[in-house]
Amino acid sequence: MAMKPEDALREIARVRGEAICVPTMTTAPGWRTIAPDDLSVTCVGFMGGASALGLGLALARPERRVLVFDGDGSLLMQLGSLATIAGAAPRNLVHFVFKNAVYHTSGAQAIPGGAGVDFVLMAKGAGYRMACAIADLAELRRRLPELLRAEGPVLVELATTLADATPMTAPGVPFGAQVQALREALLAG
Amino acid sequence: MPESIPASLIVDALKDTFREARAALAAEAPARRPPAEPLGWVLSVPDTHQRTVLAALDKERALRVVTCATEDEANAIAAGLYIGGEPYVVMIQHAGLYASVNTLRGVAIDGRVPVLYLIGLLGREKDRDPRDSRHSMVRYCEPLLDTFGVPHARLEGPDDVRLVPEYYRLAWQRRGPAALLVGLETS
Numbered sequence: 001m002a003m004k005p006e007d008a009l010r011e012i013a014r015v016r017g018e019a020i021c022v023p024t025m026t027t028a029p030g031w032r033t034i035a036p037d038d039l040s041v042t043c044v045g046f047m048g049g050a051s052a053l054g055l056g057l058a059l060a061r062p063e064r065r066v067l068v069f070d071g072d073g074s075l076l077m078q079l080g081s082l083a084t085i086a087g088a089a090p091r092n093l094v095h096f097v098f099k100n101a102v103y104h105t106s107g108a109q110a111i112p113g114g115a116g117v118d119f120v121l122m123a124k125g126a127g128y129r130m131a132c133a134i135a136d137l138a139e140l141r142r143r144l145p146e147l148l149r150a151e152g153p154v155l156v157e158l159a160t161t162l163a164d165a166t167p168m169t170a171p172g173v174p175f176g177a178q179v180q181a182l183r184e185a186l187l188a189g
Numbered sequence: 190m191p192e193s194i195p196a197s198l199i200v201d202a203l204k205d206t207f208r209e210a211r212a213a214l215a216a217e218a219p220a221r222r223p224p225a226e227p228l229g230w231v232l233s234v235p236d237t238h239q240r241t242v243l244a245a246l247d248k249e250r251a252l253r254v255v256t257c258a259t260e261d262e263a264n265a266i267a268a269g270l271y272i273g274g275e276p277y278v279v280m281i282q283h284a285g286l287y288a289s290v291n292t293l294r295g296v297a298i299d300g301r302v303p304v305l306y307l308i309g310l311l312g313r314e315k316d317r318d319p320r321d322s323r324h325s326m327v328r329y330c331e332p333l334l335d336t337f338g339v340p341h342a343r344l345e346g347p348d349d350v351r352l353v354p355e356y357y358r359l360a361w362q363r364r365g366p367a368a369l370l371v372g373l374e375t376s
Contacts, residue, residue, distance in 0.1 A: 041272060043265070044295075045294075045295035045296075045299055045300065046261065046264065046265060046291060046292040046294075046295030046296055046300075047291070048261070049261065049262075049264070049265035049268075049292060049295070049296070050265075051265075052257070052261070052262040052263075052264075052265035052266050052269070053265040053266070053268050053269045054269065055255075055262075055265075055266050055269060056265065056266035056267060056268055056269015056270045056271075056272070056273065057269035057270075057272060057273050058269070059230070059255070059266070059269070059270065059273075059275070060269060060270045060272070060273020060274060060275040061273045062224075078259065078261055078262060078265075080257075080258025080259050080262065081258065081259075081262050083258055084255070084256070084257050084258050084262050084266075087255075087256060088255050174299070175295065175296075175299060175300045176299060176300045176301040176302075179268065179271070179272055179300055179301065179302060180301070182272050183271065183272045183273075183274070186272065186273060186274065187217060187218035187221060187274050188218070188220070189220075
């Protein structure tokens with residue numbers, strides 16, 4: 001059974017350790033509530049940029065895990081980033097794709113290709129070291145420790161329902177303020 | 190009259206710029222031990238105009254090139270490197286600037302991420318000012334940067350490579366975008 005995004009995020013929060021996290025769109029309000037710390041930066045204001053933002057962080061901070069909480073619609077906007085990430089080959093990047101098959105934020109219109117779009121196949125084709133689909137919360141709970149230890153780049157496609165909130169209903173801190181807060185935290189540590 | 194700039198001069202200017210940036214970063218974060226390599230990152234969507242620079246960068250161990258599928262990605266990667274405390278530049282073509290203005294706005298302007306862009310003016314005529322070019326891609330570049338309030342200058346010959354560190358510093362001082370327009374194909 002498809003997961004609620006907030007439940008999946010809670011599972012990840014439980015085991016993330018010191019990983020830097022990059023939510024976007026419908027994972028952003030939930031993540032702010034679940035993990036209100038400053039080792040996260042939300043991709044907001046430049047559509048589809050979460051995966052590349054995560055790549056930059058992963059290259060800059062190879063000693064830390066970087067977890068991207070992408071959306072299926074968001075990733076489709078920058079699908080070439082799969083190849084860019086595979087080419088740069090960051091060993092510390094785990095790229096979660098929350099797949100609900102719609103653009104939830106703009107009114108739940110179906111994404112091009114709908115639920116049939118296979119991000120696992122595309123990630124493997126692009127050259128990710130590992131890619132898998134996870135269908136329910138129990139499987140996510142069981143596999144997370146392995147996925148967070150695996151040599152990246154790793155893509156994990158999560159079958160999810162709609163989130164409780166979107167950036168339209170629960171706007172967050174502006175991107176620039178988040179950038180500075182995370183930069184200061186990382187440079188201090 | 191503009192002159193072509195040898196690739197080696199631009200590569201050396203990038204190295205000097207990154208050395209200076211590393212020193213500034215070390216002062217900002219004394220506890221952090223920076224990596225021995227790379228000295229800095231070049232985020233590139235390959236540009237015909239600057240292809241000799243890209244060829245020279247291929248042989249450089251000190252600088253790491255990340256070839257991006259789109260200019261949007263280059264901007265977003267820059268944001269990640271900035272947050273993580275690494276120096277970088279973005280090397281693209283004018284068409285790529287047009288393709289990525291929303292990300293430039295979101296990352297470098299609203300997000301206040303410093304980004305120095307090296308932008309190739311493919312098609313720029315040697316005997317005309319770029320603003321009078323017959324080619325719209327050349328003609329609209331500076332007006333577009335003006336519209337977005339991006340400070341910019343032209344690299345019109347070997348002496349202008351001094352602008353690379355100067356505009357890098359400018360981007361970091363104002364925490365925003367700055368652009369250098371490469372007038373003729375590099376040699």
